[in-house]
Amino acid sequence: MIESTKIGGVVVWAPKGRIDAAAAPNLEQEMMSSIGKGAEDVVLDLSRTRYMSSAGLRVVLVVARDLQAKDGRFAVCGLNDEVKELFEVSGFSLIVNIVADRDAAVAAVQGD
Amino acid sequence: MSQKPHLTFVEEILLLLLDDDTGAMKRVAPNVMELLIAGAILMDLALRGRLDCDLQKMVVVDAAPVGEEILDGPLAEIAGAEDEADPRTWVVRLSARSKEIQEAALKRLVERGILRVEDRSFLWVFGSRRYPMIDDREEREVKLRILDVLLSDRIPAPRDVALICLADASNAFQVILSAQELRHAAARIEVVRGFDLIGQAMGRAIRKSVQDIAAATATAHHPFY
Numbered sequence: 001m002i003e004s005t006k007i008g009g010v011v012v013w014a015p016k017g018r019i020d021a022a023a024a025p026n027l028e029q030e031m032m033s034s035i036g037k038g039a040e041d042v043v044l045d046l047s048r049t050r051y052m053s054s055a056g057l058r059v060v061l062v063v064a065r066d067l068q069a070k071d072g073r074f075a076v077c078g079l080n081d082e083v084k085e086l087f088e089v090s091g092f093s094l095i096v097n098i099v100a101d102r103d104a105a106v107a108a109v110q111g112d
Numbered sequence: 113m114s115q116k117p118h119l120t121f122v123e124e125i126l127l128l129l130l131d132d133d134t135g136a137m138k139r140v141a142p143n144v145m146e147l148l149i150a151g152a153i154l155m156d157l158a159l160r161g162r163l164d165c166d167l168q169k170m171v172v173v174d175a176a177p178v179g180e181e182i183l184d185g186p187l188a189e190i191a192g193a194e195d196e197a198d199p200r201t202w203v204v205r206l207s208a209r210s211k212e213i214q215e216a217a218l219k220r221l222v223e224r225g226i227l228r229v230e231d232r233s234f235l236w237v238f239g240s241r242r243y244p245m246i247d248d249r250e251e252r253e254v255k256l257r258i259l260d261v262l263l264s265d266r267i268p269a270p271r272d273v274a275l276i277c278l279a280d281a282s283n284a285f286q287v288i289l290s291a292q293e294l295r296h297a298a299a300r301i302e303v304v305r306g307f308d309l310i311g312q313a314m315g316r317a318i319r320k321s322v323q324d325i326a327a328a329t330a331t332a333h334h335p336f337y
Binding site: 020021022025051052053054055057058061062064065068069085086089090091092094095 | 158159161163164165166167173174266267268269270273303306307308309310312
């Protein structure tokens with residue numbers, strides 16, 4: 001299940017559970033569709049996500065790439081220890097703005 | 113116009129490793145080549161939605177054949193495995209069938225009209241009356257994709273990340289880039305190759321293999337040390 005809300009012009013996506021090969025295509029489609037319709041300030045809130053695989057990482061890569069090409073802004077927040085390790089080992093922490101929680105993520109995107 | 117299907121990563125890396133003029137394959141240590149081809153297969157299957165992995169394990173999420181002979185054999189092998197293994201273990205396991213995969217991929221490139229065989233060497237079909245533009249585009253596209261990622265700050269597409277992992281592991285950058293470009297891109301290569309977990313696993317397997325061979329060679333030369 002993917003919750004989507006808009007906070008002060010920032011679109012916040014909050015997928016629940018696992019982002020693996022089964023869930024990743026749907027998340028990618030939803031987020032890319034939103035960006036295609038004009039969303040340029042985007043937050044991925046992972047506070048309800050307990051597991052992410054390489055398929056989930058690819059969604060983050062594709063979204064970050066598309067937003068960069070559109071001069072959009074992107075932040076990720078709410079990572080548990082396991083997901084945080086995945087981001088660090090893969091180097092995604094070098095290309096994606098990672099912050100603690102949703103408020104900080106929205107503020108970071110608005111303030112970029 | 114229908115979109116041209118992607119070449120497999122094995123085909124792309126073989127094209128990068130072929131010398132345009134002589135048709136000879138760039139020298140890559142046999143054990144490195146085997147691990148490289150295995151990594152290419154796994155990355156291809158992952159991007160086609162057949163495999164998924166994390167830091168501990170690799171799993172088959174869809175065992176349906178993709179319709180490419182060189183991919184479907186390994187997919188069936190992984191799907192039929194009784195144990196669960198991490199990506200690096202699978203790179204090593206699949207490397208045992210790399211020779212047959214490489215032969216099949218070269219044959220496929222000939223069938224696609226991209227290479228021809230001459231005096232036992234594979235040659236690009238440059239200047240061919242049948243497919244001159246198509247073949248030129250295949251080679252240029254692969255190289256341009258790599259250069260575009262390495263010489264900019266743009267976030268790469270997943271396919272380009274995989275290609276950079278493979279080019280790095282095979283030292284193909286020494287052919288594609290000048291010495292100055294390579295120095296300039298070194299830090300960028302280091303970052304980008306981390307983005308793909310299978311690419312990382314393949315890189316670790318190759319480094320371990322190279323270290324083991326170096327250690328064995330040193331022992332052979334200095335048996336009393």
